[in-house]
Amino acid sequence: MGENDKAIISHSENVSEKPRRRGCVGHCVKFWWAYLILLIVVVVVVVPVVLLVAVPKMAQHKLDEAELILDGITVTNTKTGSMTMAINSTIKSDGKVKANIDPFIGDMYLEDLEPHTPFARINFPATTADKLQTVNVTQEIEIADAHALTTFNQWLLANETLRVTVKGKTHVKVSGISKKYSVTFKKTIEMPGLMHLDGTIVNQTTISLENDELGNNFRGQAYIPNRSLVSFELGNVTFHNYLLGAEVGTVFIDNLFVRAGEVNQYLMRATIENGPVLNALGAHPYCDETKGVLPFQIRGKTVVNHGQDLNYFRDALSTYNQTVEIDIGGTLQKSVGITIPCGGLGGGDNHS
Numbered sequence: 001m002g003e004n005d006k007a008i009i010s011h012s013e014n015v016s017e018k019p020r021r022r023g024c025v026g027h028c029v030k031f032w033w034a035y036l037i038l039l040i041v042v043v044v045v046v047v048p049v050v051l052l053v054a055v056p057k058m059a060q061h062k063l064d065e066a067e068l069i070l071d072g073i074t075v076t077n078t079k080t081g082s083m084t085m086a087i088n089s090t091i092k093s094d095g096k097v098k099a100n101i102d103p104f105i106g107d108m109y110l111e112d113l114e115p116h117t118p119f120a121r122i123n124f125p126a127t128t129a130d131k132l133q134t135v136n137v138t139q140e141i142e143i144a145d146a147h148a149l150t151t152f153n154q155w156l157l158a159n160e161t162l163r164v165t166v167k168g169k170t171h172v173k174v175s176g177i178s179k180k181y182s183v184t185f186k187k188t189i190e191m192p193g194l195m196h197l198d199g200t201i202v203n204q205t206t207i208s209l210e211n212d213e214l215g216n217n218f219r220g221q222a223y224i225p226n227r228s229l230v231s232f233e234l235g236n237v238t239f240h241n242y243l244l245g246a247e248v249g250t251v252f253i254d255n256l257f258v259r260a261g262e263v264n265q266y267l268m269r270a271t272i273e274n275g276p277v278l279n280a281l282g283a284h285p286y287c288d289e290t291k292g293v294l295p296f297q298i299r300g301k302t303v304v305n306h307g308q309d310l311n312y313f314r315d316a317l318s319t320y321n322q323t324v325e326i327d328i329g330g331t332l333q334k335s336v337g338i339t340i341p342c343g344g345l346g347g348g349d350n351h352s
C-alpha cells in the first residue's frame with residue numbers, strides 16, 4: 001500500500017506541473033479536501049484547545065500569580081450573632097492581560113489549621129486585572145461558625161504572625177474572548193498577630209482603701225499595643241485578676257476598641273482584695289528588689305458589647321494569663337501615704 005501511495009503522489013505531482021500557469025487555483029481546486037481538513041482541524045481542534053484549555057489555563061495562572069495584600073481589617077458593630085467586617089486590600093498583578101473578574105464569595109480560613117474551616121464569608125466585588133487595584137469591602141457578616149471564629153481570634157491574639165487564606169470560585173472574562181472561564185481565586189496572606197497583647201503598660205495608677213461608687217479601689221491608664229492590622233470593637237471587657245497564683249479581683253475596661261496603628265489608651269479600673277496585695281508588698285522580692293512593683297496576671301472573663309455577649313472574643317481572651325507589672329508600692333505611697341516594709345505592717349492582715 002505504501003508503494004501505491006507514493007506512486008499516486010508522484011503521479012499527481014507530475015500532473016500538477018503541466019498546467020503550471022493556472023498556479024494556485026488549480027492547486028487549490030485539486031487539493032480542496034486537504035484545505036478542508038486543515039480548516040476542520042483548526043476549527044474543531046486548535047480553536048477549542050486554545051479557547052477551552054490554553055486561555056483558561058493562562059487566566060488561572062495569571063490569577064494565581066497576582067498578589068493579595070491586606071491593608072487592614074476593621075470589625076465593628078459586634079454582636080453575639082453578627083458583626084460588620086471592613087477589609088481594605090490591594091491586588092497586585094503584572095497587568096499584562098486585560099480581564100474582568102466576576103464578583104464572588106470568598107471563604108476566609110486559617111491556612112495552618114486543618115481541616116480548613118471558614119470563619120467568615122466575604123462578598124468580593126468585581127475586579128479587573130489592572131496592575132494595582134484597591135479592593136475595599138464592608139459587609140455585615142452572620143456568624144455561621146462561632147467555633148471557627150473563636151479559633152481565628154485565639155490565633156490573632158496569641159501568635160506573632162498568622163496565615164489566612166481567601167478562597168472562592170469565580171469567572172474571568174479575558175478581553176476579546178466572549179466566553180467566561182471558571183477560575184479559583186485563592187490567596188494566602190500573612191498578617192501580624194497581637195502576641196497576647198505583650199507590652200501592655202498600666203501606669204498613672206491610683207488606689208483607694210475604700211471602694212468607690214462602682215465598687216472599685218484601683219484605677220490606672222492601660223496602654224494596649226497594636227501590632228496587628230485588625231481593629232476590633234470589644235465593648236465592656238472584664239478580666240480575672242491573679243496575684244501569685246491566687247485570684248484577687250476583677251479588672252474592667254469599658255468601651256474597648258483595639259485599633260491597629262493607634263495608641264490604645266484606656267481607663268482601667270479594678271476591684272482588688274487588699275489583703276493579698278498588702279501581703280505581697282511586705283514579702284521578698286516585692287518589698288525590696290522590685291520596689292513595690294507586683295506581677296499581676298489578667299485573663300479575659302466577660303466581653304459584653306451593648307448588652308450582647310461576645311463569646312468569640314471572651315473565649316479567645318480567656319485562654320491565656322497575661323502578666324502586667326504594676327507599681328502598687330509607689331501608688332499606695334502616692335495615694336494613701338503608706339509604705340509597706342519587708343515583713344509587713346506588724347503582720348496584721350487587712351482583708352477587705
Ligand SMILES: *[C@@H]1O[C@H](CO)[C@@H](O)[C@H](O)[C@H]1NC(C)=O
Pocket residue numbers: 071072073074086087088136
Ligand atoms: C479603609 O480605607 C478607608 C479609606 O481610606 C479608611 O477610612 C478605613 O479606615 C480603612 N479601613 C481599614 C479596615 O483599613
Ligand SMILES: *[C@@H]1O[C@H](CO)[C@@H](O)[C@H](O)[C@H]1NC(C)=O
Pocket residue numbers: 071072088089134135136
Ligand atoms: C481603600 O482603602 C485604602 C486604605 O487601605 C484607601 O487608601 C483607599 O482610598 C480606599 N479606596 C476606596 C475606594 O475606598
Ligand SMILES: *[C@@H]1O[C@H](CO)[C@@H](O)[C@H](O)[C@H]1NC(C)=O
Pocket residue numbers: 112154155158159160161162
Ligand atoms: C497560633 O496560636 C495557636 C494558639 O496559641 C497555636 O495552637 C498555633 O499553633 C499557632 N500557629 C502558628 C502558625 O503559629
Ligand SMILES: *[C@@H]1O[C@H](CO)[C@@H](O)[C@H](O)[C@H]1NC(C)=O
Pocket residue numbers: 201203204223
Ligand atoms: C505611661 O505609659 C505610657 C506608655 O508607655 C507613656 O507614654 C506615658 O508617658 C506613661 N505615663 C507616665 C505618667 O508614666
Ligand SMILES: *[C@@H]1O[C@H](CO)[C@@H](O)[C@H](O)[C@H]1NC(C)=O
Pocket residue numbers: 242244245246247297299318319320321
Ligand atoms: C491563670 O493563672 C491562674 C492562677 O495562677 C491559674 O489558676 C489558671 O489556671 C491560669 N490560667 C491559664 C489559662 O493559664
Ligand SMILES: *[C@@H]1O[C@H](CO)[C@@H](O)[C@H](O)[C@H]1NC(C)=O
Pocket residue numbers: 199225226227260261262263
Ligand atoms: C501603635 O501605633 C502607634 C501610632 O501609629 C505607633 O506609634 C506605635 O508604635 C504602635 N505600637 C505598636 C506596639 O505597634
Ligand SMILES: *[C@@H]1O[C@H](CO)[C@@H](O)[C@H](O)[C@H]1NC(C)=O
Pocket residue numbers: 235236254255304305306307
Ligand atoms: C459599658 O458599661 C456601661 C456601664 O454599665 C454602659 O453605660 C455602657 O453602655 C457599656 N458599653 C458598652 C459598649 O456596652
